[in-house]
Structure formats: C-alpha cells, structure tokens
Amino acid sequence: MKKTFLYLGFLLLIVFPIMQSCTEPIEIELDNSYARLIVYGEISTDTTVHKIRLNRSADYFYNLPAEGVSGAIIRISDGVQEITLSESVTEPGSYQTESNYYGVPGRSYSLTINNVDINRDGTSETYSASSELPFMAAPDSIKLNYANYPFFTGSEILLFAKDPAETEDFYAFKVVKNGIQQTDSLPEIFVQNDLLFNGNYTNGVSVQFLDDDKPGEKVSPGDTIVFEMYGITAGYYNFIVQAQTELFGSNPLFSGPPANITTNLTNGALGFFAGVNIRRAGVIAPESN
Amino acid sequence: MRLILILSLLFSVVSSEAKPISNDEPQKSFSVSGYIKDATTGEVLIAASVYIKELGSGTVTNPYGFYSIGLNKGTYTLGVSYIGYNTFEQKLDLNGDLILNIELTPEARQLEEVVISSVKKNNNVSSLETGTSQLQIESIRRIPAFMGEVDVIKAIQLLPGVAVTSEGSSGFSVRGGASDQNLILLDEATVYNASHLIGFFSVFNNDAIKDAKLYKGDIPASAGGRLSSLLEVRMKDGNSKNFSATGGIGSISSRLTLEGPIIKDKTSFLISGRRMYADIFLPLAKNKDLKNNKLHFYDLNAKVNHIINDNNRIFISGYAGRDVFKNEFAGMDYGNNTITLRWNHLFSKRLFSNFSFIRANYDYELGTQAERPDGFEWKSNLEDHSVKADFTYYLSPGNIIKFGGATTYHHFLPGSARGTGSESLFSEFVLPDNFALEHGIYALSENKIGKNLSVKYGLRMSIFQNVGKATVYNFDEDYNSIDSTVYESLDFYNSFSGLEPRLGITYMLGEYTSIKASYARTRQYIQLAQNSTAGTPLDIWFSASKNIKPQVSDQISLGLFRNFAENSIETSIEAYYKKMTNTIDFKDHAALLLNPKLEGETRIGESWSGGVEFLVTLNLQKLNGWVGYTLSRTERTIKGINNNKPYAAPYDKPHNISVVLNYPITKNLHAGANWVYSTGNPVTFPTGRYEILGAVLPIYSERNAYRMPDYHRLDLSLTYSKPPKANKKWQSEWNFSLYNAYGRHNAWAINFVQDENDPNITKAELTYLFSYIPSITYNFKF
Structure with a gap:
C-alpha cells in the first residue's frame, strides 16, 4: 500500500515540475501544548542490551534536543520473568536491560513505568504498554x-x-x-x-x-x-x-486530515513499545x- | 406494489391541483406551442422567454427549446425574447391550437456582454428560482482562464455560494457541501469525475457545450441523488443550417469541433475533440528522467439529433475522455464515458415528454512495470444504466405541471489488484462488486396566483435498494468488524426510501423587486470515499448500505431581488441555512482504497451550513460582469472525530469574494479581469512535538483549529477579434491571458519540516503551485 503511494509519488513528480510548484518558508504562530511522556523501545529476539527511551514532549517550535526523563522505574515482564531496567549514566532518559536479555517469539511483553511526574504536580504517574513478539x-x-x-x-x-x-x-x-x-x-x-x-x-x-x-x-x-x-x-x-x-x-490531493500517531501507551503517553x-x-x- | 401506490398518490396530488384552475376557466382553451431556435445555427434556445403581452405572463422554453401556452379564444400578441437576440413579436388570432416555431436572429452586436444571463429582462426577479445561475458558454469565454483553457467549472467556482476545494482543483463546494454532493450532469448523464489532470481542467470542452445551469439550493423535484447542488451541462445539438467548424490552438491543448446538417433543418451532428499535450514539452525538460513521460488528456463529444416530425425528435449524445500519465516505472489513466439516448414526444400540444436511456461510467487503471516481481495493475470501475421519463403539462400560462420518474442501476467495482510479472509476488486481490438500484418519482406544479404571487411545490420520492450478490461486514459499536453476511444474487437485502418535498414562493413587489423563499429536502445515497480536500482520481464511490445511512439535507433560503437602471443592474441578497444529517467523515488515518471494510472507516454525524450571498450583476452598455460576496459558516459534529466536538468543515471559508469584469476597449479588443479572495481553508497544525529515532513528530491541535493564509488572485485577459472580412466566413481571435497577475504565492499546502543542518529546529514551509502563468490561445470559426 505504502509502495503504491510511492509510485503515485513518481507520477506526481511528472506533473509538478511542469506546474512549477515551489516551497518557501512561512511564519506561523502556534499555540502551546502541554507536556506528555514519550516512550520508545523495542524488545527483539537478539541477545543484547535493549533500550527504552523516555522523553518529555515540547511545544512545536521548541527547537532543542528532546529532554530525557530521569529517575523512572521501568519493569518489563514477558509472563515468565520480570526485569527492572537501569538508567544509563551517560544518557539520561535511556533505560537498559542486561546484555544477555532477549525476547521470545509468541510471548507478550508488558512495560510498566513508575515514578514519573510529567505534569509536575508533585504526584507521580504510572504508564504501561504491552506488545506481542510475533x-x-x-x-x-x-x-x-x-x-x-x-x-x-x-x-x-x-x-x-x-x-x-x-x-x-x-x-x-x-x-x-x-x-x-x-x-x-x-x-x-x-x-x-x-x-x-x-x-x-x-x-x-x-x-x-x-x-x-x-x-x-x-x-x-x-x-x-x-x-x-x-x-x-x-x-x-x-x-x-x-x-x-x-x-x-501533506498535500490537498493525497492527504487526509493530519492526526496524532497512534500509540500503545496508556495514560496519555505517546510513542511505542514493540516486540x-x-x-x-x-x-x-x-x-x- | 409499494411503488405503484406511491405513484398513484403523487398523481392524485397533481390532479387535485389541476381541478380548481380548470374550474376558473370554463371557456374552451387552445394552445400555442413550438420550438424557439437560433436562425443561424438552428440550435434550440433554452429558457428563452415567451410571453403574451395582453396577459402580462408567459413561459420559458424547456431544455429542448419547446414552449406551450394554453390560451382562450381571442387575439393576442406573442413575444419571444432571449439575451443577445432580436426580440420577436407576432399578433395571434387564436381559434384553434397553433404551432409556432420561431427562429430568432442574433443581435448584430457581439455577445461579449452578459455573463450571468437574465433571460427575460427581469427574469432574475420574477422567476420561481432561488439560488440558481445559468451560464451561457459564449459569456464564459470572456473570463480569463487558467492556461487559456476556458472552463465551465472554473466559471461556476466564481459564483457566490460556491467555494473552490483547493487551488487548481475542479472540485467545488456549494453552500458548505462536500464536492461529492454536487450532481454533475452532461446531457443528463452523471459525470462522476469532472476533472482532468488532477483538477487543473474540467472535462467540459467549451466548444461542444451550449449551456450550464447551477442549482444551489432550490434543486427541482425532477432531480435528486445529491445533497448540495445540481449542475446541468448541455451539449450543443449541432448546426442544422450550415456546416461549420470551430477550433483553437492553445499553449497546452488544441480543439476542433465540426457540426452541420445531415438533412437540413431535420438532422444535424456535432463532433468535438480536444487534446491536451503537456507531454510534447517534456523532451525540453532539464531532468532527463522526464523526457520519456506521457502526460495528456483528451475529450471527445459527439451528438446527432433528428427531427422525425412535429411531435417526435430523437437525440444521441456521447462523451469519452481520458487522462494518461505514464513514465518508465508506473502509469495511470482514468476517464468518464457517457452515452444518452433521448426521445422527445408530444402527446398533445400541451403534454411534452422526454424519455432517456443513459449510460455513465468512470474507471481508472494504475500499474507499474509489468515484469518486476512487484509489478501490479489495479483497476476500479463504476457504471450506471438509467431510464428516465419526464412529462411537462402546460395547463395555462400560469400553471405548469411536471412529473416523471427515473431508475438507475449502479454497478460498483471498487477495486481489484493483481500482480503482472511471471514471478509475481502478488496474489489477485479483488474487492467484491456492489450492485444497487436507485429510483425516483416526482411531481411538481408551478402556479401563478394573481398578479404578484407565484408558487412552486413538488414532491420527490426516492428509493434506494442494495442488491446481491454482496458480502456485507457487520461492525460493533467501535467499528471493529465482527463477521460478515453473504447475500445471493438478486437478493434485495436492504432498502431506504424517503420523501423529498421542494417548495418555492416568489412575491413581486413591483416590476423590479421581489422576495423569494424556498425549502428543499434532498437525500443522497452514494458518496465518494475521499479524505483529502482536493481528492484524487483514485477516490471511489460507495453506496448507502446496512452500515451507511443515506445523507439527508434540509435547506431553507430567503432572497431579496432588485433590479436597477432598466434591469441593467441586477442585485440580490440570499440567505440560506441547511442542516445535514448522516454526514460522513472518516476516522483518523483512514484507509479508503482496496479496503474491503471501508464502511468501518466512516464516522457519522451532523453538519450545518448557513450564509448570506450578495450578488451584483452588471449588464451595462460596455461594462459587464458581476461582483459576489458570500459570508458563511459550515460546521460538522461527528462522533469519533475531534473528541466529538464541532469543527470547521473542510471547505468552510467564511469570506469569499469574486469580481468578474469585462470591458470592450474597442470594437475588436476586449479586456477581462477577475479577482478572487477567500479566507484560507481550515487546517490542523501541530502544537507539540516529540522525538522518535531522531525524527520530530507532531502532536496536533484540535481538528481544523487553524487557517491557511487568505487566498487571493487576479487574472487578466485580452481578446483581439480580427475584423471579419466581407464575404468570408472565417472568423478568428487571439486571446492572451495572465493567471495570478500579481504572482501571489497562495498556499496550496503548509508543512512542518526539520532543518537540514540542525534537526532540532523545525520550521513551517508553504507550498504554492503557481506564480503568474501567461498563455496564448488562437480561436477560429468558419
């Protein structure tokens, strides 16, 4: 399906040089947005250190590297064993498994994140996600x-x-x-x-x-x-x-209305946790x- | 059985209307009837005004040029007028039915003026229509055109109440409706995709077209099937007097139309072709990859009509058009085909009838290199067969009754894809065909009551039936498919029906002023699965079904019409409000193509649109044109979108201005200009961001919470007509046009991108399609 649109893209490329389409920068004022927890990580079948990255979302024109979220307690369970990840010393916001960890096909992996206070209201929140490993x-x-x-x-x-x-x-x-x-x-x-x-x-x-x-x-x-x-x-x-x-x-021909990317995280967090x-x-x- | 019951119900409405009027007229009544034609070409004149001076009332010719007036015995003066033609008058001494075919001669002066025609001088004021605009092709020709390609749809887009869906698009939104809520008919056949080259041009070749009429609110009961508007485009019948040729050579396309009599005054033909040849310039392109590309479209219109006798006339007309894009790796082509067979029959001098058989089809094909393992072809097709019968009964000068019915058989092939290589990766993937029947029966009556009041009331009954063979998916409340039901061939497994009342009232306040009101209910049973604003040729039509209820619209309009300076300045203010139910939108990230569970991607809700349209039309001695302003809002509230909160509909443009002017500088040199302004399209922008693998991803605002920058554009044109030489038939003109004269970079899309050097920096980027585009067209006629 995606490929199809790639081909369509080729076709569009025939049309547009003729139509002289051009781009230029434009100043747009955007509203502010509230901070959300951003989670991204994969549990793979490889035997290696597996990383889960926690970031804080920002306003759209923040224009700085994403801010990592430190001090979280992250646990991963595959139904057989549960492990706790440790935060990297050199990369705050990056949480790691031991290097002998590997995922097993057919198991379901659950991620639980505690001790995070994204909205800074003094109370910590809990987030979770789960994914099969196919x-x-x-x-x-x-x-x-x-x-x-x-x-x-x-x-x-x-x-x-x-x-x-x-x-x-x-x-x-x-x-x-x-x-x-x-x-x-x-x-x-x-x-x-x-x-x-x-x-x-x-x-x-x-x-x-x-x-x-x-x-x-x-x-x-x-x-x-x-x-x-x-x-x-x-x-x-x-x-x-x-x-x-x-x-x-996006463009008026092929694009539907923009929409937030789906997530498997709970409690308003964005990103993805995947097996x-x-x-x-x-x-x-x-x-x- | 039910159908017969409803039919008889409708007819009883008609007959009960008819009674009191015939009681008023005990005297024996005769009729004057006939056809009004152009004396030079034999083309019938549509909506020419025929009036009886002594009664101060009359009628207009129907789409076949026919009129009939019932009169008592006596002496009358019959007048016929039509814009751009010399008025005809004749004394009648009526003591029996009279057939009077009249040929009007065009006025000596050129038809450069009127753009929106007002047929009888005050017809805009006195007619029973609100929210309608009739465009004559001759006048559309003077509007500056994109790439010099004069276009009916682009002219329609300049009318108040009509908004363009996106720059360069042939799609249009009428009074807040979606672009698939316009019923576009070419000689009665539905044109499912009226655009060429992704919308830059429409499928209507001006040389083959006589007349176009847009109904924005007050859709007559004789038409149905779409919520928002009816655009009727009629092809010329072909010159029945002399052979003639019309043509043009433009920057990107050429046209040639041949027409003439086969049997003089009895049988005539028209054949018209147009081909766009952007690809001939491709070898000049700098990018070598572009050189072998194909990019063109063509249109072919043909029509033959034959007058059998005074009571019978037949027409055969057809259209075929196709767009072809192709490069070394992929190709796509798409197009419409229509054919219409019609038979006009007069049962009596007062009962005019037309019977039509119509076939309409739209299909596309898309594919990649055949021999690769991932080579594939993908097809989709939609085909309609319709039969239609329409009757008009001319009861008295002030009372016309119309009734009839139509049945359409829809056959949808939503899509099939298959691999093409000998070692293809792909299996055949076919979405099952869909079949449906759509019926409509109607009756309407137009009455003049007293001197100042006219009323029109009609009722349409529409019925829609899904017919097997079909596989219908069943969905739970969260639109997850649970299972499916299979229906056998010819199983009428689902049906909808509903009444669509239509009402109109005109009250004259003196000769130059009137107030009008109308109400119309419309129902729509098939729609386009289109998620983008402009759409692509790949969007497919899908029907109402067990999961999709028909869309319904109720619209009221109120108008004040006033003419000044002997009807040479027409003004109107029209307000409308419409409420639409079962409005369809699509969930976030919807997959609309090659998706057997398409219905699960829909989200259903309500929408409303309200607005005020101001129009000033100038038909002055020299200066002609119009100025329109529309103030409107359109909102949708759909469960499952935007947290169920209302949001601006995709074509909501609160302010919309169009100025179209035309001025003869000298006898042979005409200047034209149009300026358009509209509020930018509503759009969804990101307010927050997050990072995944170095990519900055957006967190969006509420749906359509922002606006694109305002859109405005000026187009200019200059037409030089070579003074015709004595005794020579050859006429020619040069047209120079300049699109977007001040080169504004109107936003076509706004995207947010990461800076190439510092990926942490995001910036907004505007994409515009055109700076100014000059073009030259040479037109000829002989």
Whole structure:
C-alpha cells in the first residue's frame, strides 16, 4: 500500500515540475501544548542490551534536543520473568536491560513505568504498554541489484522469502553495511503488510535501498551487506506508517486530515513499545556490482 | 406494489391541483406551442422567454427549446425574447391550437456582454428560482482562464455560494457541501469525475457545450441523488443550417469541433475533440528522467439529433475522455464515458415528454512495470444504466405541471489488484462488486396566483435498494468488524426510501423587486470515499448500505431581488441555512482504497451550513460582469472525530469574494479581469512535538483549529477579434491571458519540516503551485 503511494509519488513528480510548484518558508504562530511522556523501545529476539527511551514532549517550535526523563522505574515482564531496567549514566532518559536479555517469539511483553511526574504536580504517574513478539520465519536469501530510478541511484536489496499463508503478517526491513546500520532514521525503514501477497514467495522483490548519494551508503565490491527482516505487530506497523506519513508531509490531493500517531501507551503517553522478531540474510557485494 | 401506490398518490396530488384552475376557466382553451431556435445555427434556445403581452405572463422554453401556452379564444400578441437576440413579436388570432416555431436572429452586436444571463429582462426577479445561475458558454469565454483553457467549472467556482476545494482543483463546494454532493450532469448523464489532470481542467470542452445551469439550493423535484447542488451541462445539438467548424490552438491543448446538417433543418451532428499535450514539452525538460513521460488528456463529444416530425425528435449524445500519465516505472489513466439516448414526444400540444436511456461510467487503471516481481495493475470501475421519463403539462400560462420518474442501476467495482510479472509476488486481490438500484418519482406544479404571487411545490420520492450478490461486514459499536453476511444474487437485502418535498414562493413587489423563499429536502445515497480536500482520481464511490445511512439535507433560503437602471443592474441578497444529517467523515488515518471494510472507516454525524450571498450583476452598455460576496459558516459534529466536538468543515471559508469584469476597449479588443479572495481553508497544525529515532513528530491541535493564509488572485485577459472580412466566413481571435497577475504565492499546502543542518529546529514551509502563468490561445470559426 505504502509502495503504491510511492509510485503515485513518481507520477506526481511528472506533473509538478511542469506546474512549477515551489516551497518557501512561512511564519506561523502556534499555540502551546502541554507536556506528555514519550516512550520508545523495542524488545527483539537478539541477545543484547535493549533500550527504552523516555522523553518529555515540547511545544512545536521548541527547537532543542528532546529532554530525557530521569529517575523512572521501568519493569518489563514477558509472563515468565520480570526485569527492572537501569538508567544509563551517560544518557539520561535511556533505560537498559542486561546484555544477555532477549525476547521470545509468541510471548507478550508488558512495560510498566513508575515514578514519573510529567505534569509536575508533585504526584507521580504510572504508564504501561504491552506488545506481542510475533513469530516469523527467516528469509531464504537476498541479492543486490544496481538500479537507476528517477531520483534514486544505488543498490537495491532483492528479497527471497516465503510469507506464511495462515497468518496476517507485518514486516519492517533494514539494511546493515559492514556492521553499520544504514537504516538509521524513521523514514528509511520499509514496512509492508502481506495484504496483497499472503502466502506467496517474494521472488526477489525490492525491499531496501543503499543510496549512492547518501554518505557511507554506496556499495563497493567486497562489502558485507546484511539484510534485517523484522516481524512486527499490526500496531507497530501502523505506528511506523503513520509516523512516516506525517514526516512525508501533506498535500490537498493525497492527504487526509493530519492526526496524532497512534500509540500503545496508556495514560496519555505517546510513542511505542514493540516486540520485534529479527531474522537476517547476508551477501558479499560482488565485483561487478 | 409499494411503488405503484406511491405513484398513484403523487398523481392524485397533481390532479387535485389541476381541478380548481380548470374550474376558473370554463371557456374552451387552445394552445400555442413550438420550438424557439437560433436562425443561424438552428440550435434550440433554452429558457428563452415567451410571453403574451395582453396577459402580462408567459413561459420559458424547456431544455429542448419547446414552449406551450394554453390560451382562450381571442387575439393576442406573442413575444419571444432571449439575451443577445432580436426580440420577436407576432399578433395571434387564436381559434384553434397553433404551432409556432420561431427562429430568432442574433443581435448584430457581439455577445461579449452578459455573463450571468437574465433571460427575460427581469427574469432574475420574477422567476420561481432561488439560488440558481445559468451560464451561457459564449459569456464564459470572456473570463480569463487558467492556461487559456476556458472552463465551465472554473466559471461556476466564481459564483457566490460556491467555494473552490483547493487551488487548481475542479472540485467545488456549494453552500458548505462536500464536492461529492454536487450532481454533475452532461446531457443528463452523471459525470462522476469532472476533472482532468488532477483538477487543473474540467472535462467540459467549451466548444461542444451550449449551456450550464447551477442549482444551489432550490434543486427541482425532477432531480435528486445529491445533497448540495445540481449542475446541468448541455451539449450543443449541432448546426442544422450550415456546416461549420470551430477550433483553437492553445499553449497546452488544441480543439476542433465540426457540426452541420445531415438533412437540413431535420438532422444535424456535432463532433468535438480536444487534446491536451503537456507531454510534447517534456523532451525540453532539464531532468532527463522526464523526457520519456506521457502526460495528456483528451475529450471527445459527439451528438446527432433528428427531427422525425412535429411531435417526435430523437437525440444521441456521447462523451469519452481520458487522462494518461505514464513514465518508465508506473502509469495511470482514468476517464468518464457517457452515452444518452433521448426521445422527445408530444402527446398533445400541451403534454411534452422526454424519455432517456443513459449510460455513465468512470474507471481508472494504475500499474507499474509489468515484469518486476512487484509489478501490479489495479483497476476500479463504476457504471450506471438509467431510464428516465419526464412529462411537462402546460395547463395555462400560469400553471405548469411536471412529473416523471427515473431508475438507475449502479454497478460498483471498487477495486481489484493483481500482480503482472511471471514471478509475481502478488496474489489477485479483488474487492467484491456492489450492485444497487436507485429510483425516483416526482411531481411538481408551478402556479401563478394573481398578479404578484407565484408558487412552486413538488414532491420527490426516492428509493434506494442494495442488491446481491454482496458480502456485507457487520461492525460493533467501535467499528471493529465482527463477521460478515453473504447475500445471493438478486437478493434485495436492504432498502431506504424517503420523501423529498421542494417548495418555492416568489412575491413581486413591483416590476423590479421581489422576495423569494424556498425549502428543499434532498437525500443522497452514494458518496465518494475521499479524505483529502482536493481528492484524487483514485477516490471511489460507495453506496448507502446496512452500515451507511443515506445523507439527508434540509435547506431553507430567503432572497431579496432588485433590479436597477432598466434591469441593467441586477442585485440580490440570499440567505440560506441547511442542516445535514448522516454526514460522513472518516476516522483518523483512514484507509479508503482496496479496503474491503471501508464502511468501518466512516464516522457519522451532523453538519450545518448557513450564509448570506450578495450578488451584483452588471449588464451595462460596455461594462459587464458581476461582483459576489458570500459570508458563511459550515460546521460538522461527528462522533469519533475531534473528541466529538464541532469543527470547521473542510471547505468552510467564511469570506469569499469574486469580481468578474469585462470591458470592450474597442470594437475588436476586449479586456477581462477577475479577482478572487477567500479566507484560507481550515487546517490542523501541530502544537507539540516529540522525538522518535531522531525524527520530530507532531502532536496536533484540535481538528481544523487553524487557517491557511487568505487566498487571493487576479487574472487578466485580452481578446483581439480580427475584423471579419466581407464575404468570408472565417472568423478568428487571439486571446492572451495572465493567471495570478500579481504572482501571489497562495498556499496550496503548509508543512512542518526539520532543518537540514540542525534537526532540532523545525520550521513551517508553504507550498504554492503557481506564480503568474501567461498563455496564448488562437480561436477560429468558419
């Protein structure tokens, strides 16, 4: 679906250079807004330190880095064990698990946040969220293809994987080059549901890009390219799609009325707490790429 | 059975109306009837005024140019007048039914003047219509046009009470209604998407069109199916006297229309084509990727009509148009097709009838490169078949009765997508077809009571039936689908019906002044799943159903009409209030395409609109045009949106001004100007923000709590008509137009973006579509 709009975007790009559409800065006065707790974190199947980030929201033209929320007590339970996260000394507002922690597919993860006073009324609030960690089969393999599209030149990742027929599945795709995560911002994550290909084999559909024009992304022969396939929940899928829609900007043709991005946090907090299943497939960039 | 019962009920209303009037007239009554035509082209004249001097009353010709007046035996003077034509007068010594076909000759002076026509000199004051505007194509031609493309819809958008949905759009909002609440008819066939090139142009090629009429409030009982307005566009019949050609070469499109008699004064044809060729300029584009792109649209109108005899005439008319966008990777095309077969039959000189068979269709297709694993094609289609019968009974000069009915079979194919590559990723994904029947029967009576009072009252009964085969999802209170019900073929599994009364009163206060009031109830059974303000060609129509109740509107209008300076200055003030129920909006982040559970994305509530419209129309010796001002508010209250609190409707523009002027500088040189001003569209802006993975995400205000900057624009045009050479049929003119003459950067969209250098800084950015756009068009006629 999202792809469809990407293609529509291509079509629009035909029309608009002719129509001379242009942008310019404009001064807008906006009302103030009250502070909310912002929570973001993933529990993945990887055995590693898992981070939950707590921030405070700000007025729209705040124009400073988000303020972390310190001193919270964060607990995560998967129904079998409950752990308490510790706040990072170097990064206030960042809470971590032990490095041997990993998520188990099929379990439901609950997050509880205590000892936070966002509205500064002297009474601390409690927030919570929960997410399944979905099952997902590993991809078979990937291939690199050098592509030259309008407005994009670089290597695309072609995916060979089977989507299970019995379930409604949601995916996110990232790519790592020589051990460095290249999908390092929200707009770069590719997300897809299986609505139009439930139960099918992907046959080398293109799922991620390494853009020659972005620093460090250009692929050279011998580079190790690791593709990360995430099994995500419907809720997390919607969260990413909605966030990307907001970041993409709106126009009178394609955009519905702007609306707040959905969340699975309670008590007025925003953001998302997600369980994700990560499986990988790698390839060494060939000579003739 | 029920239908017959209702029909007979309606007819009994008609006959009871008819009685007292015939009691008043014991004398034997005859009729004068016939057609009014243009003497040079044979085109029938719509709404030409036919009056009996001695009685001080008369009638106007119907859309087929027919008139009939019932008179007692006696001697009368019959007059016929039509704007831009010499008035015709004839003495009648009536002692039997009389057929009088009249051809009016155009006035020698050019028709540069009147923009909103007032047919009889004080027709705007005396007619039984509130909130209507009739636009003659000849006059629309003088309005400065975007890219030189003269356009009916763009002219409609300049009328008071009408707001543009978004810059460059062909969508319009009438008295606060949504753009899908306008019934747009081309020769009686519904045009589901009246826009080309995402709205910059409309599907109506001016050269093929005779007349357009917009009903803003007082929709006649003979029409139904949309809440807010009726726009009737009628194609020319084709010159029945001589062969002629009209055409033009413009900056981005060319047109050619051929028309002429097949059998003189009996059979004539018209064929008209237009093609827009923006893509021929693409090879000049700097960006090499653009060079192989396709971007064009075309329109084809054709019509044949044949006069069998005095009592029978048939018409066949059709329209086909398509937009094509294509590049190496993706393509899209969409368009409307309509065909109308009509038969005019006179059962007697007083009973005029028309029978129509209509087919209308809108479809689109979208796809990507065929051979890739993610190559796909996606189609959607909507098709209507209608039969219609309309009768007009001319009882006496002051009393006309109309009745009739129509049935439409809707067939929706909301969407199907499938992979195209041999190793395609995609399965076939098909939203099931939907079928529905929509019926309407009506009767209305127009009566002149005494010298000053005229009343019009009518009743329409509409019925809507969902027909199997269908799969209907059932939803709980939170719009989650619980299960679905499957209905077999031809199972009439759901139906709605309702009465739609329409009333109008005109009271004359002297010859130049009148007050008018009207009330209309309208019901709408099919609507557009459109979530953006301007919409795209991909938006699909969906019908009322078990989950979607029909929308209903009740509107009252009150108007004061006054003409000055021998009717050369017309003024009016009209106030309206309308209340709409079962208003449809969509939930936040709604998915409207390829969604089998589309109905679960709707949210239902109420809305209201109120306003005052001021209009001054000038038909002075030289200066012509109009100035309109509308003050209005439109609000929606919908459960599940904006915390159930009222919010400004998407097209709520409290202040709206349009000035349209036209002035002949010399005999051959005409200047035109229009200026529009409106309050900016309501819009939702962020008030707070938060950060996820380095991206600044918005926290929004209440729905539509802010406004875009005010919109204003000036357009200019200059038309030079080459003085015609003696004995030469060839006429030509050059039209220079300048859109957005002072180059204002009107906001099309406002977005908030992160600064490239410091991502912590967010700023507002305005997107505008056009600075000034000059264009040249060459028009010819022979």
